[in-house]
Structures are given as structure tokens and as C-alpha cells.
Amino acid sequence: MSKRNTQAAKMAARERLRAEREREAKRAKAKRQIIVAASIVGVLAIAGGIGYAVVQANKPTYWEGQKDAKVVAPANTTGTDGTTVVIGKDSAKKTLKIYEDPRCPVCAQFEQTVGPTVKKDIDDGKFKMQFIGATFIDNKDNGEGSKNALSALGAALNVSDEAFLDYKAALYSAKYHPEETTDKFKDDSYLIKVANTVPELKDNKKFQDAVEKGTYDAWAMAMSKTFDDNKDGVKGTPGFVMDGKQLTADSQGTPLMTVADFNRVVGEALKK
DSSP, X not given: OOHHHHHHHHHHHHHHHHHHHHHHHHHHHHXXXXXXXXXXXXXXXXXXXXXXXXXXXXXXXXXXXXTSSOOOOXXXXXXXXXXXXXXXXXXXXXXXXXXXXXXXXXXXXHHHHHHHHXXXXXXXXXXXXXXXXXXXXXXXXXXXXXXXXHHHHHHHHHHOHHHHHHHHHHHTSTTTOOOTTOOGGGOHHHHHHHHTTSTTTTTOHHHHHHHHHTTTHHHHHHHHHHHHXXXXXXXXSSEEEETTEEOOSSTTOOOOOSHHHHHHHHHHHHHO
16 A cells, blocks of 8 residues: 555544544534433423412412302392391391301200290291301311301202201201211202202202302302401300390300200390
8 A cells, every 4th residue: 555545544534533523522512402401491390380389379279269259149138248147027126146157066056956946936026036157167177068058058048038047957957967077068969968858948959059059159258257257256156146245154155055045045135
């Protein structure tokens, strides 16, 4: 091989090596760019995920959202957002306010024991009853049964006063009222099951649609706020107020849990 050919071969070899190194450098650069781009996308995805999680965490729950929703007031109500619920004869001179939470076990005891007496006194015209519904038990255990049952009571009230009273009695009955720790009232199907024991509500499609669609959910939240903001000083349930004064069985604030105590205390208040 001539010296010239040898030099040409060496030059060709060096050129191939240079070209290969350039290709390798380009491949390495492209790989780095891909890795950087992927890293940026990953960081953005994580940031986006965190941002989404923060937004979701800060979004109000369904029931919280109902506090600002448009209120559909049931029939047979008056006052702001239909939160004044007064039942009784126009001839009755005084009104007994009764504060209750649907999940309250003490309210259930009261309704089972004294409820029939209250209904008879209303029917007899001794007094009107004003119902104020609360939902604080839900707040205590992150439940929703009190709110959902209060909404269903609104649906019953939309049917009639009588349907409301009978449905309230059924919800508080020994057969259907759950333990405080069991949030059964959150299920529409259970509320409808109980309603089917009430003549005016049995297979009542209008009532059932209102329960399932949450027609009175915003009303329930407005009613709950009425309890929270009450000026009577009532902090728990059941609570009883007449002429702006809380009625209790004794100086310790014991609720009116017996027919005897109820008749005695309410009877005295009616005379004033």
C-alpha cells in the first residue's frame, strides 16, 4: 500500500470516528432534552395534582353548598325562607316552641312518651306548636341523617300539617328511630320506608320525588340556621319555649320528659 493510500485511509477513519462522535453527541443531547422535558411534565403534573387536591379539599360539601342554594319553602310555612312552622288552631292564644334534632335520642324518648299529649293539646286548641329543627348531631360525627330527615320533614309538611306531625312521630318511634351513632336517616330509601307507614305519605309520589331530589335540602339548612341563631337560649334538644321563657322540669334544666311534667309546666305557662 502506498504512503498516499495509507494517509487517505487514516483520514477516512478519523472522519468516520468524528461523524460517529457527532451522532452520539446529538443522541445524548436529545436524550437529555427528553429527560428534562419529562421531568418538567412530571413536576407540572404533581403541581397540578396538588393544586386539584387543594381545590377539591376547599370545595364545600354538598350540604355546605345548600346553605347558599335557593330555598324552596314547603307549603304550610311562613317567615324568611319558610322557616316559621306553626301548627294549631287560630283560636289558640299561645305558642309552644319545640326544638328538635331528628337524630336526637332524647327527642325520640320525648316523642314516644309525651308526643301524643302534645298532639292532643294542639288538636284541642290549648296552644299552637312552632317547630324548630336542628342538625347539630350531624356536625358532631360528620353525618348527614339529621339534615336529610329534616328535608324529608319539609316534604311531609308540603303535603299537610297532619302529614308532618304523623311523619315526625314515625321517625321518632321506637321501631324506626336509629341509635344516635347509626346514620340511617341519610338514606332516602329508609326515610321513604318510614313514610309509607303514614296514611297521607304512603306511596305518595310527590313526597317521594321531593325526598329523592332533595327539593327541601336548602330549606333544611335554613331551618338548621334558625336553630343555631335562636334568641331563646336553647343550646340542645329537645327544648321548649313559651313567651320567650325556656320551660324545664326543674331548676337544673331537665327537659319535659314525662306527661306529668309536661302538663304541669306547660299548664302553668298557659295561665300567665
